[in-house]
Amino acid sequence: MTGFDFHGLTASFEGQRVIGPLSLHVNEGEHVALVGKSGAGKSTLISLLYDRLKQQAALIPQGLGLVNALPVFHNVFMGQLDQHPTWYNTLTLIRPFHDDRNAIRALLGELDIAEKQWIPAATLSGGQRQRVAIARALYRQAPVLLADEPISALDGPMAQRIMKLLTERFSTSIIALHDIDMALAYCDRIIGIQDGQVALDQPAKGLVASDIMSLY
């Protein structure tokens, strides 16, 4: 089965090794949850994987990386800036084209924020901002999703819907999650990170929440 091979992943911060060296193989079609206590190195690992995968991956970082001064529409549209010539992007900044408006409104509708399309990202609540970043990642239509706590600011039912959407739309995903139940429900492989190393790597099927708690 084809997939993605990562060798010799390492990262240091101020001389302190925070990740690795570790190697990872992720199969195509696999949905991987990264779990572990905060500070274990999950975010760093996601960032390292993004640097390796750039062409193929959409990223939802913890900081979201929204352009606060731009409306929601343009923040989402940024996911496909590479699909259009410069003049098209420039015109869109001033006056978006009809087809793009509809496509993005439909996408925002799935995330329950269609009415926010023309509101600057700066004025949204935390949960709404998170959904804008998710919409941007979906709009990018990349084969792989890399996400760092994408549902941390969302309430129960919405979080469920988003996890379902993300695992359906991306054929492969690697998602850092602190909610173990979510990880077990929507992912098919759990990787536990402890002190920058892989401490657990098993199919989600045979696992229960208490197996993972030992990491915390």
Place this chain on the structure above:
Amino acid sequence: MLSYPTVRASFIFLAIALGGLMVADIAITTANPWQDLGRLFMGVVTPNFFSTEGLLTALLRTLAFAFVGVTLGSLCGFLLALVYRFLPVRMFCAFIRSIHELFWALIFLQFFGFHPLTGVLAIAIPYSGIFAKVYSEIFEEADPEPGRLLPPYTGAISAFLYAKIPDCWVQMRTYTAYRLECGLRSSAILGFVGLPTLGFYLESSFSQGLYSDAGAMLILFYILIATMPLWVRPKLLPLYIVAAPFFLGDGLPIVWGNVERFFTEDIVPAPIRNGESLGELSAWFGDVMVNEALPGIWNTVVLTQIALVATGILSLLAFPLISRHFGGPVRRTSGHVFLVIARSTPEYILAYILLQLWGPSMLPAVVALALHNGGIIGHLIGRQTNSIHLRPDAPTGFSRYSWELVPRVYRSFLAFLFYRWEIIMRETAILGILGIYTLGFYVDSAIQNIRFDRAMLLILITALLNIGIDALGRYIRRKLALQTMPTC
């Protein structure tokens, strides 16, 4: 207390300034300084807005030169900011902004004459250098994350338009608006070298003793600057920018032969022009250095150091005037009025007025520089204290000032002061044109004597001195870990 590096640095600068006072030429030489001041005051109280139509024309020209100059400067500065990471670009920008608007005007006057281009370029060129530096700093501070998240192969222009510009837009707009205000001041003082702006009108009113006309001009200028938030509107700006070039006036036609002669003959050092030996050239150079450059540098540095410390003392005295931790609304309102007047009057105009009243010495220059710069820093620090929340039982009066507020704002006060060090020096040099023996005096005399080669060499030396002070100021700010924002 001396163990604090900031306090030690302050005392060192204070000692240097006191030493400077010993050697500086500080005196009031006119017979009746206070009587003249009284007449000027009466002029401001009884302004005459209708003496000639010249006043309105001068106002219109001042606005037109400022708009065209600042627009050109911000466009060029923006383009330069895009390539600011390259060292030659940074050096070029540092060089063009280290030469004062009035020096640029003096240079262009020699070959463009009284053509609108002279005034426009005199503002646009140094402002390009300043805009390039500040815009590039704003770009650098922008959040890099959105750019990192863009799909690969996104075009550079698209990426810049989406991920950079929107994030920087507000800061760029604020800074450009602030620069427009500076541009109005620059444009006004261009009149002192003969361009048809407010400075020209002021100088002629003064020399004829028409104090009420001069008072009317000053009042109009303050109103113009104080009401800027009302009439500088995003929707109206395009209109102003399109209209401004048509209000620059005609001036005199450019004689292109003069332009060519200026560059190929006038500014070539005399010994080279006359085909003399290398020995003659070094004698020429030595003569300029010993008789003009060195005395000019000495006086410029002495005056700058005194003015810097005077600015600092005045800012520390002035900031309580607008701080909400002291006094009532009446005193704060009058404090605001005083600081607005102090900071919106260009140093050059202040120095010119004081020089008329007190006669030539370093005193008018020091007072003018301290009033203008102290007004700016006092305003910024006072505003900063308004965001400080004191505990309910905090001491009042002088103890509140010295124990609660000054220690809290002292670092940013020093940051602003060192930031303005280079600006004060640039102004000090230019005040020489008014007859104080700083570098500007020697530049102006060389031009009067039609020795452009000497003038250019002296301007070059002034620029290098400014670049040096700028670097020193940045070094001290870094050493003391002081942070500044560009809008100052």
